[in-house]
Amino acid sequence: MAPHNRTSLLLGFLVLWVLCAESSSSSPKAAQESDKIGYLPGQPSAPLLTHFSGYITVNQSHGRALFYWFFEAQSHPSTKPLVLWLNGGPGCSSIGYGAAAELGPLRVKRNGVGLNFNKYSWNKEANLLFVESPVGVGFSYTNTSSDLTTLDDKFVAQDTYIFLVNWLERFPQFKGHDFFIAGESYAGHYVPQLAEVVFDRNRDRGIYPRINLKGFIVGNPETNDYYDYKGLLEYAWSHAVISDQQYEKAKEVCNFTQENWSDKCNEAMSIVFSKYEEIDIYNIYGPRCLLNGSSSATGIRGGVLDLAITNKERTYAYRRMKRIPGGYDPCYSPYSEQYFNRIDVQKAFHANIRAPGSTVNWKTCSDPVFRTYKYTTFSLLPVYEKLIKGGLKIWIYSGDADGRVPVIGSRYCIEALKLPLKSPWRSWFHNHQVGGRIVEYHGLTFVTVRGAGHLVPLNKPSEALALIHSFLSGEELPAQR
Incomplete structure (x- = not known):
């Protein structure tokens, strides 16, 4: 047997072993009920939300588990796609940023005293899944300290893939849904590499479970x-x-x-x-x-x-x-830290299971992960080339007021792919004003959001909702006022 095949087989057995160990602990229905959130302190009473949070084991022998927060779509969740959102850092929380500051339906109030409803939440368009990744971020943890010294892009992609497989075992009703991956910033590394792992393993159908991956979208992404x-x-x-x-x-x-x-x-x-x-x-x-x-x-x-x-x-x-x-x-950061470090919040959030009655020291960004992360990937362009050929739907969007991963760099990255032009650069409109610009290539679409910074759904929430609607539905962004 070729070395590559042996490696794939061993990884397949590992995934299946972790999957079986996770699923054997309880039935999916019981596990979902255990993770269901009844009420978070300060949560607005309307509209009614169905949401869950808890831990998914990704490595039983190391005691490694990732924490998630999941919102069903506000309407027709049984037919809406599933979107996994990842934040970057490395070391920053997708719950603290993506969920509670940007595109989730519940945002932390000023001074961390409660929650506001976000009328521009992306769960209007999809079932939204947020995961704190890698281990060491937010509520996610490992009982093996050496894990924190070996974190790199490959480690994160493998753990997140196992998380996703096991999460779908806990929520099997979403297995057949169209699945998309989204994220921003250093998740410009995480998202394409996770998509590549899913794409590759979907082709090994005899070893790995199939995930209905359709594409990915990244905002202000670090790429090359x-x-x-x-x-x-x-x-x-x-x-x-x-x-x-x-x-x-x-x-x-x-x-x-x-x-x-x-x-x-x-x-x-x-x-x-x-x-x-x-x-x-x-x-x-x-x-x-x-x-x-x-x-x-x-x-x-x-x-x-x-x-x-x-x-x-x-x-x-x-x-x-x-x-x-x-x-x-x-x-925003001190407000979210004040809220998520409350004992009553962590209890309602199922985040203090390791030490009931005490709090986890939750941070929006983890300094240990930030300082020890190993940068092993210089460029994601080869992954883009592979996944474009594989037929995935791929969008990159860019807030044009971001100085950290600016629109200029993203345009250079896209130009380097040398893709044939499908539709030339034009303005798109939102609420009768220019929302940004869009250019379509065969295999990739690039969209700018006018006046937005690094966190597009925070800075321009209405425009961001229009953007994700277009991406998921296939409806074009308006070309006229």
């Missing part, structure tokens, strides 16, 4: 280090963040094709990032958080750093995607 950082530098200059002299100096000393930047490049890029300390790099026209001690007021994570750390550490930190929310309230 060279184009992303070339775009970051050009965006800072073209949007008057840095001077001509600073731009020319960085262009002269930086070679972004290299994984490790030179000392001169690090020094030049330190100046670029220092200018972003004055504003919000994730939404350059939005306000900056001024709360003392908040994660978005204490400097740019992945930006300006202590010069005493090593060149390698400094380079990795630049490449990381620490999340700072921009938009309506740039001080």
Whole structure:
């Protein structure tokens, strides 16, 4: 037997073993009932929501489990697609950001005192599944500390795939639904690589369960280090963040094709990032958080750093995607942390099962994951090429006020794919105004969202809902006012 086939077979047996161990503990109906949320503290009484949360084991021997929050679609859940949302970081919570700040139906109120209903939630269009990934993020955990020292893109893709297989065993009524993966930021790595794992294993039908994957959509995604950082530098200059002299100096000393930047490049890029300390790099026209001690007021994570750390550490930190929310309230992180660290919230959320009566120290972003994550993938473009040929529906969208993964870099990435043009660049409209621009290639669609930053569903919720409706339904974004 060929080595590749032996590896696939062994991985298949591993998935099936974990699946059986997970499903044998209780019936799907009983497990769903156990995970069903009756009421979260501060939850609005209307409209009525059906939602669940809990843990899915992904590695029984290591005691590794991922935490999820799932919302059925507001109407016709039995026929609507299933969308899995992932946030990036690495190390940031899809519950703290995607679910509770951006596209979920329940958003944390100012000062963390309760929840508001989000009338632009994506569960108007789909059944929404959020997972805190990788282990070490949010409520997700491992009993094997060495797991936290081996985290990389491959590790995350394997764990998330096993999570998905086991989650569908717990919720078998969604197995046949059209399935899409979505995410933003460093999930620009997670989403295509998870899609590739699902795509490959769907072809090994005798070993792996079939998942009805139809495509994926990513927002302001980190995709290719060279184009992303070339775009970051050009965006800072073209949007008057840095001077001509600073731009020319960085262009002269930086070679972004290299994984490790030179000392001169690090020094030049330190100046670029220092200018972003004055504003919000994730939404350059939005306000900056001024709360003392908040994660978005204490400097740019992945930006300006202590010069005493090593060149390698400094380079990795630049490449990381620490999340700072921009938009309506740039001080969101401390509010969400206040809410999700309440004992009554964690109890209602089924998040304190490891130590009943006590709280888990929940953070919007995990510093240990942020600092130890291994960056092993320079470019996702080969994965795009493979999945485009495989016929998946693929969209990239970009808030055009984001300085961290700017629209310029994403355009460079797409141009590098050299796809045939299907429909030329044009404006799309929303509420009688230009919502952004769209260009269609054979195999990929690129959409910009005018005035949005890094967190498009937070900054432009109505436009984001129109965007996901178009992606899922196939209806074109309006070409006229």
